[in-house]
Amino acid sequence: MARAAHTRGARGGSRAVRFVLDGEVHAVRDVAPTRTVLEYLREDLGRTGTKEGCAEGDCGACTVVVSEFADGRVRLRAMNACIQFLPTLDGKALFTVESLRNRATGALHPVQQALADGHGSQCGFCTPGFVMSLFALYKTDPAPDRAAVNDALAGNLCRCTGYRPIVDAAQTMYALGRALPPGAQGWMEAPAGVDTRAAGAGERALARSLGRLVRRKSLALPHPAGTFYAPRSCAELAELRARLPDARLLAGGTDVGLWVTKQHRELGDLIYVGNVAELRTVDAADEIAIGAAVPLADAAAAIVRRYPELGELLRRFASPPIRNAGTLAGNVANGSPIGDSMPALIALGARVALRRGKACRELALEDFYLGYQRTALAPGELVERVIVPARPAGLRFAAYKLSKRFDQDISAVCAAFALVLEGGRIAAARIAFGGMAATPRRAAACEAALAGATWSGETCERAAAALAHDYQPITDMRASAHYRLRVAQNLLRRFHLETTGALGREPGQAPARLDDLREALA
């Protein structure tokens, strides 16, 4: 791969990727569209603190923090540098583990100090990634509890420590940061919720430098390996997509990135949707319309406000760096049979808004999937929005994910159950599963067994038996066909136990799932 030429300073113009790193603007020219941030850091800049552990966004050794100016604020998000393409950094600020030492004194950052003093590193290879995930937490959450820390670290693997000292350091880092003398507490060092003058000035300076990078015009970065297009309006995006039907659409890159880093594919031209402002919005006035460029983290927050039952599933959806980069529309459009969002969205009756040039249409999500990794997208068409309907009255809803590891794993089975109950009777039933067929799919026989019946144990058993007609799952490394079917049926039983109040998380009540255990034991 040809080395990208880079210059520092705000100039560099329309043919360069421009971003802020350690207060300086980097302008990188002649960059291949799929050059990763990690390759750029390690190979071009010689900044080797950021590590490659897996090249698929699953271990976190490459975690960096990316900052954007949006809605009048500087937002910081942890991301996986190994699968993030460098041109997607255009207009943003990048922080790596080398960014954290105090530039005037050379002192370690409170996050780093807490980890070092607390014996949070052994071999040290994963440590820079933990530092960056914790830095993102430090700057965004003023007082995380243990669960929040675990969640922030769900994308970081450590094979040495057993995590306890790292999780402890996530508490002590705040104490260290708050104890710093005001002079040593710049924006980098000030934890979330601490607004010193220096911190405010630092944030404003960062906002200003980000502001200077805002483009009015779309970006096109030609390179022999392909051109990276980053349109700024929906119309322009749709026009490009129609004109270049063979170009790949790129949103968060959390799957497309792997085509490059793991399958070593060359992708040609890329059309990046991340800079289209209209697609970065969530409209939750009535239905929830989620633009194609909205990160999963934001989409999840909007959905969970309306459907709190999805909290656990969406918290367990990959890891924070993946949810920060990846998009809901990308998960949906990708069409994987084991994507975690689709069963719940299908059960809730979600739709996709598609656009080809100026022609727009909507499809029920379940009709979007035609076969294994085949969708109804026409050549030149794109997913513009995902629309989640308003909550119907009487809805009883649950979504469950089963995987070998509780956090940051891919589902063996993902189930979503939506019943509209009128009295004790099931007025409507929508049941959908992932991991059970070549596509995420509704369970027609199961739904038929439920519709119109009373929501009783017998009905549940009939519906569970019907699942065997709906699905003939496969055996693979995640689970056997037998387990998948068996557990699909058991999840329906769990749903019944929970919705009928037989089990749950009330004090004194026996729990229905492991997550309810803490309340049950308290």
Place this chain on the structure above:
Amino acid sequence: MNEPRTVAPELAARGGVGAAVRHESAHLHVAGEATYVDDIREARGTLHAAFGLAARAHARIRSIDLAAVRAAPGVVAALCAADIPGENNVGPILRDDPILAAGTVDYVGQPVVLVVAETVGAARRAARLARIDYEDLPAVLTIEEALARRSFVLPTVTLARGDADAALAAAPHRRRGRLRIGGQEQFYLEGQIAYAVPQEDGGMLVYNSTQHPGAAQHQVARALGVPANRVTVECRRMGGGFGGKETQGDLPACAAAIAARRLGRPVKLRYDRDDDITITGKRHDFLVEYDAGFDDAGRILGLELVLASRCGFSADLSGPVNDRAAMHADNCYFLPAVRIVSHRCKTNTQSSTAFRGFGGPQGMLAIEEVIDEIARALGRDPLEVRRANFYGPGRDLTPYDMRVEDFVADRLFAELERSSDYAARRAAIREWNRRSPVIKRGIAMTPVKFGISFTATFYNQAAALVHVYYADGTVLLNHGGTEMGQGLYTKVAQVVAHELGVGLDRVRVSAADTGKVPNASATAASSGSDLNGKAAQAAAREIRARLTAFAAERFGVAPEAIRFADDHVELGDLKRITFAELAKLAYYARVQLSASGFYRTPKIHYDPRTLKGRPFFYFAYGAAVSEVAIDTLTGETRLLRADILHDVGRSLNPAIDLGQIEGGFVQGMGWLTSEELWWGAEGRLMTHAPSTYKIPVASDVPADLRVALWSRGENVEDSVHRSKAVGEPPLMLAISVLHAIKDAVASVADHAASPRLDAPATPEAVLRAVEELRARADAR
């Protein structure tokens, strides 16, 4: 609890022995400034290599067509077995492990072609273009197939004492069964890597992420066909090893060196994660069959144990791994009449290798299963049966005829049973389960006894160099041990600082380097600080003796009146000078300020044919109580609380020891719960990335984790400062997690029958055990 405290403050002033000082590289780790092999600034002209891998489990290679590889952009060379100038082999004991497959391929993922290109990406893309024409041969993919076809990498070994058959026949109770124990991928975060830089006069310098630079040096020399003195291997640190870099680093070292020699340019070979897991060996999976005879108290009277392991396509370290498995199939229990048969199965899969515990965990899990089954057969608390079988007076002879002279597991058990409130919690859990139909809880307490020393006696030696620089009295330490995160460099530096009476800040440890300390053993078998600590101690004492003699003469004081402490040297009661001053004076008086130290472990001997002798210098002990919950609808499990009491002797560094215990426990928990290796029907390993192979994450570790070093720990043998090895033993504390899960499963049949639960206890395995047990209970 969980707060590392310096054990002996008076000894530990300024970071000496016993101080809970942090890792010597902690400040570098957190800043991203610690240099791993891939971070070394590349020399001009550096090329990058990648392997082309076999796509068949067992096949004859008809032909290899590299035209497309060579035509790919950026490719500089594409090499096959025939291009290797020296010996095409990296087998550490038997020479049965080719660098590049020649004639046949023996597993899916075996390196066949070595592609060298201008960039990493170009090499990896081109490596996939090799066209290999195969003629398939019959493949053996499982332990069962290997047993049926008598396919072994090494002859079967039997370890026996007494008449097991007679004891079994006469026993009042008998229990037979089988247990499947899964393997485990090391999943060091830093993948395998070597960077070979050609030197003048046929020399080769290889930076290698390896636990055994000395072996890598000899393998490279043989592969190049040059004398050993032409090759230098250096390793400052690894991003984790866990046994996975004891032999497995030799292959990339040889390949990079072969390419570098051929092209006359530096060559780096770094496996990506998929290649790493696909190519390299893992922990052996085992199939265990047992037949136990016991009395009413659950005491074992006779035992036959058959341990069959997947060794993969070559011997690698499978001989000693399986020896150690057999020698840990007693754990803490006296086996009066026993026969342990160890089959070393040859399969067309990755060549299984070292992994923390080195067979010990599998042997130990086998006997713990036997004990648990006996307890469930008798309706007793497994804890009681464990205690009834403990080694003790008159019951102290191991199956390999070594006497257990330092047994403390009974005391650890008693303390932990009390401190963990085991009995009350067990009763409360039983009661709670009666009211909870779906979620069930379980609890188990298990002990660990782990033998310390390499079973290969000659490996139990080490050397170290200590230099004192006259200019400022700072100390440079070098020894044959390697740093993989375990804190070895910190501990050995503490030992040296202690001997010289200087602060830890004055001692720097440099990279393991075959040019500095030759013939070093692998840093493995938990032996790092035992061996290198003693060797460095000897070197430091030599320097201290010279300085003492010099000072006695120069200042006219008796040698016994000279003390080294606090960066100073006290010369009797009246005079005190700095260590640096004394070093300078000694230099000008022409006193040698550099010394080498050597250590060999005393007392040990062992016959590899019969497995009899005293293979271990001493034993390390620990005990753990785990409490879990399971979901009987889905098989999901969660560890709720763990209490651990572990004996590290007198700790050299309580913070580092605590880190080893916690980290080992969590790694062991991963082995027994979420980490599952899954091969497809064609012999292709499908779990070759973190997306499919699931090691524990932060949320898998319970908030309620109570770990303590045993306050009364002391090595009865003369180890370095009476400390005990800690690298491997804690991994096996996690057996308590598996047994707690089993206990929870047993509750679905009201503990009237014993669940059949294999390892790893994935949700699927647990649900299968729940349903099988229910079906059995219903059938009665």
